Amino acid sequence: MKMLIRFGIIVYLAFLFVVPTAKGQIRKEIRIPDILGYQTLKCDFHMHTVFSDGDVWPTVRVQEAWREGLDVIAISDHIEYRPHSEDIDADLNRSYEVAKPLADQMGIVLVPAVEITRNMPPGHLNALFVKNANLLEREDWYEACVEAKEQGAFVFWNHPGWEVQQPDTMKWWPEHSRLLNAGILKGIEIYNDKQFYPKALNWAQEKNLVILGNSDLHEPSQQQYNGEDQKRPMTLVFSLDKTEAAIKAALLDNRTAVLFNDTLIGDRRFLTPIFIGAIQLKSKKLNLQNQDIKYLQIYNNSDIPFKLQQRQPSVGFSCPKEIILPPNRTVSIELTGISDEVAQMTTLKMFYEATNLITKRGENLPVNIDVPNK
Ligand SMILES: [Zn+2]
Ligand SMILES: [Zn+2]
Structure with a gap:
């Protein structure tokens, strides 16, 4: 009897301590209609971790994205700027590898990516869908871009109006024409972090570039965006399904829009059905x-x-x-x-x-x- 009581107490204590602490995380779903037979995926293709100059571990980027209603992210650590490398000695694919199992488990599509980080011109470029990021570490920036293309990467120009690199006027350089004409440069951020670049929107229209809006997170997301007057920006991708292949196909077919602080920018053929x-x-x-x-x-x-x-x-x-x-x-x-x-x-x-x-x-x-x- 004594044994039974003791056993009962143990079971009771186990429930007391184990069950009530099993709290779930909460995801805020973002409701935007699917259109034209495509799924409207909420994506952020630009962010950093401690593997370059970010403040967080790669799995934290997955958890943030899940809580904040995103479907797709790319961790794009800098190739050429890795201030924590004395503490974190890893190759350029590592932040992706660390985050991938959790992303799979949580249903977040994690796109392998890196940020080619050069002085202007050409400035900073993200390469998405890279197969081996290590091979993009080159002396010559153009060779790195060619390597990205050979790996089938989707390359876009990051924060083209960043004052540090374009202090006087925002300029399109001959180097960007070279990348465009070689079929390497496919997209441009019209919005980065908290900044909108109307001129980049004009270039996108003129040169048929895909528009993107990304957070470029370095800090934890909740620290960078308060959710009230500053919301995390995102790229909407109109994709046949929620797979890496379909997302890449959608980007190559110019099926995106950019959402930042309640402003939505994109082609009329997408905006009208979203409104309707x-x-x-x-x-x-x-x-x-x-x-x-x-x-x-x-x-x-x-x-x-x-x-x-x-x-x-x-x-x-x-x-x-x-x-x-x-x-x-x-x-x-x-x-x-x-x-x-x-x-x-x-x-x-x-x-x-x-x-x-x-x-x-x-x-x-x-x-x-x-x-x-x-
Ligand atoms: Zn950058
Ligand atoms: Zn960046």
Whole structure:
């Protein structure tokens, strides 16, 4: 009996200490609609660890990404700048190898990458999907880039407007033309950390470069972004599925957009379906006959707010000049001055532009809201 009681106490204590401490981590999902038969993947292709000049161990980058709702990351430690090398003596593939098992377990796609880190020109370049990063350690920067190409890497220009390297004006150098013409340079960061480079967006449009927006994390993520006025930027990739091969194919096919602090930049062919996919009219039909005031409920089911400004008045009725559709909220707007003629129509048309959805040409995205009546 005594034995049994003792055993019971042991079991009880085991539960007391083991079970309640088994707390889970929490992931914040980011809701952005899938479009055109593609999955909308949230990606960050630029960050550092203690294997170069970052402050954290590679697995921490995976955990941060998971908690912050990302699907894909690339740890891109510097090839030529490794200030912790006296303490961490490892080859250039090591940060990837350390993070990979956890990434697999957590369902984060980890893309093998490095940052080619040179003075301007050509500055800093990320090479994604490298097969062996060690072979990119070359005296000559161009040879490193050729090696990246031979490994099938996707190469993009990092922080092209970084003041340390472009102090006076942001310049496109002949070296970048050389990389572009050789089919090596495929993309450009239009946003890095907390900085937007409108000029890089112009270059992307002119030269058909893929646009990217990345964190370039060195500190722990929560230290670098407070989540309120500074959110972690990301590259949206419209991919057939969540595999490394499909993500690479999507990048090569120029299927990206960049999200930073509630501004979304990308090709119209992606932005329009994102807006349409995020918006639902709550009231199915207005039934306007014999009414002169009606309310329309619009639900934004995404995590991107939409800031709408009227771009041309509607015919036969009035609607607000400005509408803000906050994330995951329903907004009721008033339609007034409805003419008898409009009350008989089957669809009412409203014409806006979204001031926080910017096309690759740098223009606000025009959006129409068609409201069924009758
Ligand atoms: Zn850099
Ligand atoms: Zn970097």
